[in-house]
Amino acid sequence: MKPLSLLYHVLTGAFLGYKALMLVNNAVAFPRLRPQPPLPDVRVSLLVPARDEAANLRRNLPGLLAQGAAEVLVLDDGSVDDTAQVARSLGARVLTGxxxxxxWVGKPWACQQLARAASGDVLVFTDADVSWHPGALGAVTAQWQRAGADLLSVWPRQRNVTPGERLLTPLAELPLLLLFPLPLLLFPIPSASAANGQVMVFRRSFYWSLGGHAAVRGDVLEDVQFAYRVREAGGRLSLALGQDCIGVRMYRSYPDSVAGFGKNLLAVHGGRRGRLALSFALVFAIYTAPWLWPLPGARWLRLASVAERPLxxxxxxxxRPADLAEGLLGPLTPLLMLPVYRRALRRQVAWKGREYRQ
Structure with a gap:
């Protein structure tokens, strides 16, 4: 075997082996939420930042209001639709942003205002597109209490309906489940941090000890940065999967997925455009190239490319069968991600009518 071929074989094998190890580890170790009644001795504020979210609030706010929290606050962040009217008519307390x-980036500022108005000992920030099912709040607070967490972050179960949203949206979970070593949360290593801004549960006193969302005021990827700040300050971070308790429909089409991932991808790579190029080269070499050329270990790489998503x-x-069939997209995924990479390379990123410099 030629030296270059051997190097390719070793590097791809090591990368996929690490992913397989993480998948097995997380399958065993990752906490999963189970529905249960709310804890009677915990005062919870459910906080929803909302900018042009009238349609999502109509679907999801009733389930949130039914959780039995001490209060549900919705902040209307300069919406041009009837976000405020819908939230108010359903029974939430509405704040004008x-x-x-x-x-400041828009979402941290909205969350900061919500936290200032909240009265709970536990602050739960959740996005308007997140669905809370019966027993979800009890499950969340029980896991928060069991973990002794200063910050608990939950990954809702994705609900992908149209073929377009299936192309990229499920990739949101792959970094957590295939790359993040969950046992590192047991050690004081701030860089080993992860979080999902769709559901963030804070101990109120610890949240304000960091200054609230002011600590991440300028970060587009504010959730991961907040997790880092929590760990840096000696706080306890816990993660969980939403399962039957909490779900989300993030994007409604392929263009929506491109826009959503495009605003975060550069931050995920530490703001380094060179890392973006290396990232694309890596995924193309592992998932697409083996289908185009007879590379070393091509048979196993092809199998891995179609097995990763279903697993x-x-x-x-x-x-469901459609969820498992997404594996067929594996070899195409790097090509489908090209518009995301191109968007991430821009100096300005747009999101919900606002532009931010990268």
């Missing part, structure tokens, strides 16, 4: 200050979906609780 203040203008975005210099240096991850199964672990995340998505086990």
């Amino acid at each position: 203040e203008p975005l200050p210099p240096g 991850t979906n199964f672990l995340a609780g998505r086990r």
Whole structure:
């Protein structure tokens, strides 16, 4: 075997072996939420930042209001639709967002205002597109209490309906389930941090000890940065899968997925555009190239490229035939991600009518 071929064989084998190890580890170790009644001795504030979210609130706010929290607050962040009217008519307390200050990203500013108005000992930030099912709040607070967490973050189970949204949206879970070594949360290593802004559960006192969302005011990837700040300050971070308790429909089409992933991808790579190029080269070499050329170990690489998504979906609780059939997209995924990489390379990123410099 030629030296270059041997190097390719060793590197791809090591990368896929690491992913397989993480998948097995997380399948055993990852906490999963189970529905249960709310804890009677915990005062919870459910907090929803909302910008042009009228349609999502109509679907999801009733389930949130039915959880039995002490309060449900919705912040209307300069919406041009009837977000405020819908939230108010359904029974939530609605706050009118203040203008975005210099240096702030929209979502951290909305969350900061919500936290200032909240009265709970536990602050639960959740997005408007997240669905809370019966027993979800009890499951969340029980896991938060069991873990002794200063921050608990939950990955809702994805609900992908149209073929377009299936192309990329399920990739949101892959970094967590295939790359993140969960046991590192047991050690004081701040860089070993992960979080999902769709559901963030804070101990109120610890949240304000960090300054609230002001600690991540300028970060587009504010959830992961907040997790890092929590661990850096000596706080306890816990993660969980939403399973039957909490779900989400993130994007409604392939273009929506491109826009959503495109705003975060550069931050995921530490703001380094060179890392973006290396990242694309890696995934293309592993998942697409073996189908185009007779590379070393091509047979096993082809198998891995179609098996990865079904295995991850199964672990995340998505086990319908259509979910498992997503594996066929594996070899095409790097090509489908090209518009995301191109968007991430821009100096300005747009999201919900606002532009941020990268």
